[in-house]
Amino acid sequence: xxxxxxxxxxxxxxxxxxxxxxxxxxxxxxxxxxQTLGIVGESGSGKSxxxxxxxxxxAGTTAQISGSVWFDGVDLLTLSQAEMRKLRGKEIAMIFQDxxxxxxxxxxxxxxxxxxxxxxxxxxxKQARTKVIEMLELVxxxxxxxxxxxxxxxxxxxxxxxxxxxxxxxxDPSLVIADEPTTALDVTVQAQILDLLQNLQKxxxxxxxxxxxxxxxxxxxxxxxxxxxxxxxxxxxxxxxxLTHPEMPYTWxxxxxxxxxxxxxxARMVPIPGNPPSLLNQPPGCAFHPRCVHSSKVPGDLCRTTxxxxxxxxxxxxxxxxxxxxxxxxxxxxxxxxEIAPMQAEER
Amino acid sequence: xxxxxARRIVIxxxxxxxxxxxxxxxxxxxxxxxxxxxxxxxxxxxxxxxTEKALGYDKPVLVQWGTFVKGMVTGREFPxxxxxxxxxxxxITTCDRPCLGYSxxxxxxxxxxxxxxxxxxxxxxxxxxxxxxVFGVILGIIAAVTKGTIMDRGIVGxxxxxxxxxxxxxxxxxxxxxxxKWGLLSYPQYLSIAEGGVGGWLTNLFLPAFTLALVYLxxxxxxxxxxxxxxxxxxxxxxxxxxxxxxxxxxFKHALRAALTPLVTMTGIDFAGLLGGAIITEQVFxxxxxxxxxxxxxxxxxxxxxxxxxxxxxxxxxLANIIVDICYALIDPRVRLG
Numbered sequence: 001x002x003x004x005x006x007x008x009x010x011x012x013x014x015x016x017x018x019x020x021x022x023x024x025x026x027x028x029x030x031x032x033x034x035q036t037l038g039i040v041g042e043s044g045s046g047k048s049x050x051x052x053x054x055x056x057x058x059a060g061t062t063a064q065i066s067g068s069v070w071f072d073g074v075d076l077l078t079l080s081q082a083e084m085r086k087l088r089g090k091e092i093a094m095i096f097q098d099x100x101x102x103x104x105x106x107x108x109x110x111x112x113x114x115x116x117x118x119x120x121x122x123x124x125x126k127q128a129r130t131k132v133i134e135m136l137e138l139v140x141x142x143x144x145x146x147x148x149x150x151x152x153x154x155x156x157x158x159x160x161x162x163x164x165x166x167x168x169x170x171x172d173p174s175l176v177i178a179d180e181p182t183t184a185l186d187v188t189v190q191a192q193i194l195d196l197l198q199n200l201q202k203x204x205x206x207x208x209x210x211x212x213x214x215x216x217x218x219x220x221x222x223x224x225x226x227x228x229x230x231x232x233x234x235x236x237x238x239x240x241x242x243l244t245h246p247e248m249p250y251t252w253x254x255x256x257x258x259x260x261x262x263x264x265x266x267a268r269m270v271p272i273p274g275n276p277p278s279l280l281n282q283p284p285g286c287a288f289h290p291r292c293v294h295s296s297k298v299p300g301d302l303c304r305t306t307x308x309x310x311x312x313x314x315x316x317x318x319x320x321x322x323x324x325x326x327x328x329x330x331x332x333x334x335x336x337x338x339e340i341a342p343m344q345a346e347e348r
Numbered sequence: 349x350x351x352x353x354a355r356r357i358v359i360x361x362x363x364x365x366x367x368x369x370x371x372x373x374x375x376x377x378x379x380x381x382x383x384x385x386x387x388x389x390x391x392x393x394x395x396x397x398x399t400e401k402a403l404g405y406d407k408p409v410l411v412q413w414g415t416f417v418k419g420m421v422t423g424r425e426f427p428x429x430x431x432x433x434x435x436x437x438x439x440i441t442t443c444d445r446p447c448l449g450y451s452x453x454x455x456x457x458x459x460x461x462x463x464x465x466x467x468x469x470x471x472x473x474x475x476x477x478x479x480x481x482v483f484g485v486i487l488g489i490i491a492a493v494t495k496g497t498i499m500d501r502g503i504v505g506x507x508x509x510x511x512x513x514x515x516x517x518x519x520x521x522x523x524x525x526x527x528x529k530w531g532l533l534s535y536p537q538y539l540s541i542a543e544g545g546v547g548g549w550l551t552n553l554f555l556p557a558f559t560l561a562l563v564y565l566x567x568x569x570x571x572x573x574x575x576x577x578x579x580x581x582x583x584x585x586x587x588x589x590x591x592x593x594x595x596x597x598x599x600f601k602h603a604l605r606a607a608l609t610p611l612v613t614m615t616g617i618d619f620a621g622l623l624g625g626a627i628i629t630e631q632v633f634x635x636x637x638x639x640x641x642x643x644x645x646x647x648x649x650x651x652x653x654x655x656x657x658x659x660x661x662x663x664x665x666x667l668a669n670i671i672v673d674i675c676y677a678l679i680d681p682r683v684r685l686g
Contacts, residue, residue, distance in 0.1 A: 005618040057586060087592070088591070088592040089591040089593075097382060098583065102587045104584040104678065105606070106606060106679070106680060106681060108681075115588075115593070116591040117595055119597075263398045288648045
């Protein structure tokens, strides 16, 4: 079956004075309408860079992009700038992390949203205004006709993100890329924004790529989860599989570092030791091996010398892992679980 | 906003008073004897004393300053001698408010000196500011969008080289080659619009204004380039592009709006500074503007004229600042004056 969005072997490399930065190196995933893919990883793991490549936002930079991005039967990477521009904002829209800096401070919010509508639809200013007010109402902004003329600095953080969502959805796009949409918001507002996105997704049957480093967001929103490390997918599969039966030490680390409100107050979070590798000069073999406490369990120094393939694990069900460990399930049960707060053990 | 403007104007007036007081004090603190200078080398001590009294220099500095301030408000008569007015009214020069003083050296009021010189300096400043803004902003934008290419380096490098040359060199260079050797333009002589029409006014102003503009061009090119690049890297530019806008709209509507705002401040202050006279350029082209008047008065120890020019130039700068602040509030909705 053909997928609505199919990213195949996407590579985004940046030429810099110090060498080639492999921000995204051979990324593949698929997504269907009405589904949500959660991409999770540390800063600099290539989450945002790969999504910007789908939007064609790297044009004019030193980025070298290869691979293919099949979107509704068309390879986006082969489109011209003009063709891409017609899709951008119309078929593929983006929601950004910090709505205050993502909105232009000098133009009213309504004007900025109307601009997104008018560039793809030949309508009068007045028609655009009506549409924008309708949209603002839909995303839950009170008194939308008055707020239309408000400036970004007059909106609260949550309202701004709602306005960004209105801007992204005004042309009824089939794919929305949400780049850490809730990171800049406080927790209660986060929940509201996620609810809003979910409801709108149902209404418009939108495909969503949710980029985040918050596993809670992934658990709530996503159908599939993709864990990225150093520009590559290290674990990919249905979200219930990935979060409950993680098979890659990096994912274990991410799950262990989630704070648990019900845990013993003396319990400490378990951080992943070390720092993410430089994308300029990646370690040979598995990029995670310098930080991996389990690499010694792999015979023959394989972690250090050979990059593991992204392969389906023993549990099947489309759960792919990039790891040399022979029996990760057993290690997770016996060694990782005891480290993680008791709550998560009980859940299992 | 009106309350804000009113408050700023009050503060501005107080600043001007302080400015004139400081100028007064500085002059009296200088080793030169005003009266001796005005009287001439051959004067006896008695004659100097008489001159001192006639010019009002015998009174304390603060009293003289008070008279000056009062003259600004009510106008003055020179010499302020009721007896003389009765007997010889033809010797009395009336100076209407705001009276900036009387230049003994030139035998006329400072107001009329400045009244003759100011149109020249203002014309020069206006034409120069238009030239450097148009070229500076256009070249700056071109350099920004072609960042790192030969074009960018060429523009930035060339304007820097020009910047490195002193104004008198560029001025004399233009006079010698453009005017004398190649005869492309006639020797510039200031013509008011009334005398020469807009065309004559402009052709005569072009060379000196261009010379003056070259001084500012380099910094405006570099600033525009930096502001545009900074603005192009902002998140809202990415938003604008992700909406599907074409690069022209992104640059001109989204990037420039934010990038050019700081230029308003710079332009306002630079322009106001120039209204107080472009000393070197006016000297080179023998334009009798405020700049040349300043130099001549300083050389002649013409205190009243210098104080008048200082107060005038100061008020231009203060006024420009108020206007810039108000413009800012109009451009940037985040700025609320209060």
